[in-house]
Amino acid sequence: MWRFIFHRLLQAIPVILAVITVTFFLVRTAPGGPFDSEKAVLPEVQRALEAQYKLDLPLHEQYLAYLSDLAQGDLGPSFKYPGRSVNEILFSGLPVTAELGFYALCIALVIGVLAGVLASLKPNTPQDYIPMSLAMIGICMPSFLLGPLLVLLFGITLEWLPISGWGDIPGDKILPSITLGSAYAAYIARLSRAGMLEILSQDYIRTARAKGLPEWQVVTRHALRGGLIPVIAFLGPAFAGLLAGSFVVETIFQIPGLGRFYVQAAFNRDYTMILGTTVFLSTLIILFNLASDVIAAWLNPRLRAQYQRGTR
Amino acid sequence: MRSISQALIGFSVMLILAACGAGESNVVQGNRDGILHYGNGAEPQGLDPHVVTGVPENHIIRALFEGLAVKNPITLEPEPGVAERWEFSDEGRVITFFLNPNARWSNGEQVTADDYVWSWDRALHPNTGNLYAYMLYPVANAEAYAKGEITDFSAVGVKALNDTTLQVTLNTPTPYFIQLMDHYSTFAVHPETLLQFGEKTDRFTPWTRVGNIVTNGAFTLEEWSLNRRIIVKKSPLYWDRDRVSLNGVVFYPTENVVSEERMFRVEQLHYTSVVPLDKIPTYRQMPDSPYIQSPYLGTYYYLLNTERPPINDVRVRQALSMAVDREQLARTVLQNTAVPAYSITPPGTLGYFPPQVFEYNPEQAQQLLREAGYPNGEGWPGIEIIYNTQEAHRKIAVAIQQMWKRTLNIDVTIANQEWKVYLNSVSQGDFQVARRGWIGDYVDPNNFLDLFIKDGGNNNTGFANATYDDLILYRAPRAPNREARYALFTEAETMLMEEMPIIPIYTYTSKHLIHPSVEGIYPNLMDSLNLKYVRLNPNRRLAGVTD
Numbered sequence: 001m002w003r004f005i006f007h008r009l010l011q012a013i014p015v016i017l018a019v020i021t022v023t024f025f026l027v028r029t030a031p032g033g034p035f036d037s038e039k040a041v042l043p044e045v046q047r048a049l050e051a052q053y054k055l056d057l058p059l060h061e062q063y064l065a066y067l068s069d070l071a072q073g074d075l076g077p078s079f080k081y082p083g084r085s086v087n088e089i090l091f092s093g094l095p096v097t098a099e100l101g102f103y104a105l106c107i108a109l110v111i112g113v114l115a116g117v118l119a120s121l122k123p124n125t126p127q128d129y130i131p132m133s134l135a136m137i138g139i140c141m142p143s144f145l146l147g148p149l150l151v152l153l154f155g156i157t158l159e160w161l162p163i164s165g166w167g168d169i170p171g172d173k174i175l176p177s178i179t180l181g182s183a184y185a186a187y188i189a190r191l192s193r194a195g196m197l198e199i200l201s202q203d204y205i206r207t208a209r210a211k212g213l214p215e216w217q218v219v220t221r222h223a224l225r226g227g228l229i230p231v232i233a234f235l236g237p238a239f240a241g242l243l244a245g246s247f248v249v250e251t252i253f254q255i256p257g258l259g260r261f262y263v264q265a266a267f268n269r270d271y272t273m274i275l276g277t278t279v280f281l282s283t284l285i286i287l288f289n290l291a292s293d294v295i296a297a298w299l300n301p302r303l304r305a306q307y308q309r310g311t312r
Numbered sequence: 313m314r315s316i317s318q319a320l321i322g323f324s325v326m327l328i329l330a331a332c333g334a335g336e337s338n339v340v341q342g343n344r345d346g347i348l349h350y351g352n353g354a355e356p357q358g359l360d361p362h363v364v365t366g367v368p369e370n371h372i373i374r375a376l377f378e379g380l381a382v383k384n385p386i387t388l389e390p391e392p393g394v395a396e397r398w399e400f401s402d403e404g405r406v407i408t409f410f411l412n413p414n415a416r417w418s419n420g421e422q423v424t425a426d427d428y429v430w431s432w433d434r435a436l437h438p439n440t441g442n443l444y445a446y447m448l449y450p451v452a453n454a455e456a457y458a459k460g461e462i463t464d465f466s467a468v469g470v471k472a473l474n475d476t477t478l479q480v481t482l483n484t485p486t487p488y489f490i491q492l493m494d495h496y497s498t499f500a501v502h503p504e505t506l507l508q509f510g511e512k513t514d515r516f517t518p519w520t521r522v523g524n525i526v527t528n529g530a531f532t533l534e535e536w537s538l539n540r541r542i543i544v545k546k547s548p549l550y551w552d553r554d555r556v557s558l559n560g561v562v563f564y565p566t567e568n569v570v571s572e573e574r575m576f577r578v579e580q581l582h583y584t585s586v587v588p589l590d591k592i593p594t595y596r597q598m599p600d601s602p603y604i605q606s607p608y609l610g611t612y613y614y615l616l617n618t619e620r621p622p623i624n625d626v627r628v629r630q631a632l633s634m635a636v637d638r639e640q641l642a643r644t645v646l647q648n649t650a651v652p653a654y655s656i657t658p659p660g661t662l663g664y665f666p667p668q669v670f671e672y673n674p675e676q677a678q679q680l681l682r683e684a685g686y687p688n689g690e691g692w693p694g695i696e697i698i699y700n701t702q703e704a705h706r707k708i709a710v711a712i713q714q715m716w717k718r719t720l721n722i723d724v725t726i727a728n729q730e731w732k733v734y735l736n737s738v739s740q741g742d743f744q745v746a747r748r749g750w751i752g753d754y755v756d757p758n759n760f761l762d763l764f765i766k767d768g769g770n771n772n773t774g775f776a777n778a779t780y781d782d783l784i785l786y787r788a789p790r791a792p793n794r795e796a797r798y799a800l801f802t803e804a805e806t807m808l809m810e811e812m813p814i815i816p817i818y819t820y821t822s823k824h825l826i827h828p829s830v831e832g833i834y835p836n837l838m839d840s841l842n843l844k845y846v847r848l849n850p851n852r853r854l855a856g857v858t859d
Contacts, residue, residue: 030732030733031733031737032733032736033732036732036735036736036739037365037443038735038749039443039769039770040739040768040769040770041443042443042445042458042769044438044459045438045442045443045445048438048439048441049441052441052515077516080357081355081357081358082360082363082364082515082516083358083360083363083516083517083520084358084516089538092537092538093539148570151574155574155578156578162580163571163574163578163580164575165540166540168540251567251571252568252571253571254564254566254567254568254575256537256538256539257539260539267730267731268732269732
């Protein structure tokens with residue numbers, strides 16, 4: 001097992017290097033630069049700015065300088081926010097985005113697994129159709145539509161919940177978490193239904209039923225563990241996706257998270273910020289994928305055996 | 313699993329708590345405590361007056377710092393700031409500022425004339441990379457210093473005669489110079505504080521952070537949470553503190569205008585930076601409407617590339633301009649939130665009213681196009697309008713495309729470009745027609761008319777006329793009085809609108825939602841707010857807010 005983890009980490013290094021290199025050169029081929037503005041920039045000012053940010057060096061020197069800073073954990077200064085480093089901006093936004101993602105994932109898991117399991121127990125009956133139709137709607141409904149609808153209903157009409165902010169007013173974390181979580185709840189519902197259906201038709205479930213176990217014990221003790229493996233495999237990428245993809249929700253609800261910086265950096269041609277967020281998030285995605293593989297192996301004896309034999 | 317279930321329990325408790333009543337709104341609480349909740353549009357890039365550019369930064373910096381002179385929020389005429397008075401001599405070429413001896417930095421030190429000399433050196437120094445350095449170019453030798461042509465700052469026309477007397481020598485008499493003292497690029501910063509964190513010309517030291525920053529305005533920095541809020545509180549050391557009624561202001565980075573409007577509706581904000589267009593009719597109909605709209609010192613126009621056929625022909629340019637029905641555009645697409653424009657300078661710019669050289673005239677437009685060799689659009693090679701990606705710009709471009717098709721029977725394509733790509737196209741002259749807006753830095757026709765001098769950095773049209781340059785650069789600054797000066801501007805603007813390197817479309821308006829409890833925010837051309845005049849009156853409520 002440890003050997004498996006070690007191998008995967010080794011594989012990750014060239015992947016991250018490739019991400020850095022491609023991003024570094026790609027952002028520089030985009031038209032326009034970080035200091036372009038609607039008012040013409042005087043040539044002497046442009047020169048001074050480029051010198052302060054080392055943009056006057058040849059491109060390969062800039063690249064090497066970036067790599068050597070990165071090796072020391074320094075992602076450089078932000079172009080858009082003078083006086084702030086990319087590290088600082090990342091670490092101010094990350095806890096907020098991670099908390100939002102965590103709540104969203106909890107909501108998605110509870111609703112999704114419940115709906116999926118219910119549906120799988122009586123396939124092709126209303127108990128299946130209703131939750132699955134809702135899941136389909138959840139997948140199709142984008143957060144920029146669901147968010148404002150929830151705000152309108154619970155925030156403005158009913159006045160139950162605050163409509164913006166994060167940790168400023170009690171309850172202001174509820175609507176964004178639900179908005180972000182709902183699409184994932186829908187995916188999880190479909191995954192757990194499919195997983196459960198496959199497991200419920202297996203021999204060992206028939207055996208469990210045959211020895212007279214009540215149905216709820218069959219489901220919770222025997223079927224769930226195997227049936228949820230696809231869901232577990234999905235969780236790693238899902239959480240990474242929640243971190244990188246919370247931009248819309250953060251904008252709707254005025255949340256000081258990472259997503260807004262990530263997207264705006266590209267519009268601002270904030271080179272260091274684009275690189276920093278991309279490198280950071282791709283590292284996270286690799287780590288989360290690895291973690292979900294490890295958990296899946298722990299849950300699934302067949303996979304575990306494969307890893308131990310080192311055939312994978 | 314344990315932590316997950318704990319989080320879930322906490323979450324449900326929060327839901328129940330919240331459902332039992334969302335508590336007091338920001339506005340109600342703020343009115344009681346004297347705290348203004350202010351929608352500020354975006355997260356400021358920073359708070360260093362010599363580094364940043366932009367409107368959200370301006371609002372916060374002008375709460376924290378004060379210039380030598382400030383603008384009266386009603387008349388926009390200058391009134392005392394750090395300088396209690398100023399005198400002109402040598403026919404307006406020399407200005408002596410007498411600093412208020414009670415003006416204090418927030419650490420208790422006196423604001424001195426030397427602080428200004430040091431700060432202007434920093435603002436102009438080539439290494440600082442100050443985008444607004446040109447604000448100080450009227451000062452003798454300032455431009456040469458900023459361009460690195462001279463390196464000795466003592467040659468620049470600013471001297472501290474003693475602690476409270478600052479003498480400024482200008483190149484030529486500059487009637488709007490006092491106004492520039494309210495622009496943040498001319499503000500003083502506290503030298504010792506900056507030097508504590510780095511070099512004088514460093515752009516990215518942490519000197520503007522809470523706990524480090526030393527300011528001289530009506531408010532001091534209390535909290536700065538990235539993308540969440542900035543809190544300032546009333547300064548106990550500010551010289552005019554008795555006039556300051558607010559105890560503090562909370563600035564919110566309200567990037568999403570729709571969310572901002574919703575925050576206003578549930579009384580989380582007193583003031584919004586802007587109003588979504590489709591919400592305006594509803595707010596207008598409200599009794600005691602919180603919607604405040606007023607003319608703004610900015611013009612929305614189309615740049616015409618005078619070096620590209622077919623619009624290198626002045627008759628084609630005139631035809632295009634005359635075929636735009638600005639009244640209809642303002643009424644329909646813009647929902648009466650803009651004023652049709654027939655010139656580059658907004659009307660009423662410190663008493664200046666631009667000439668109207670042309671009007672909407674379909675017949676004459678067709679005639680001109682015929683003369684140019686495209687009768688009823690025959691043989692028209694086609695042109696393209698570019699604009700930066702935004703729904704409002706697209707709607708206007710589509711409307712104008714249809715007007716040109718209807719009136720002139722010519723085909724025009726429209727293309728959107730991402731912001732930086734668009735900026736690049738415009739600055740490289742890689743376009744035929746491009747959407748553009750210009751917001752004045754100071755209230756003077758010069759700020760609009762000097763855009764179109766030959767090779768001006770913001771000209772972008774290829775327009776060049778020696779007589780025009782002479783009027784703007786040489787004759788107007790030497791005019792004996794305001795009337796004579798404005799007459800020269802009128803002459804120049806007439807010339808500009810006859811050559812038509814741009815198609816003026818509308819004059820901007822500022823649009824805000826302002827809670828009825830807020831007093832002392834006056835509509836003015838600069839959309840300039842002086843927070844020391846603002847008061848909160850808890851007895852006024854928003855109509856239509858249900859309890």
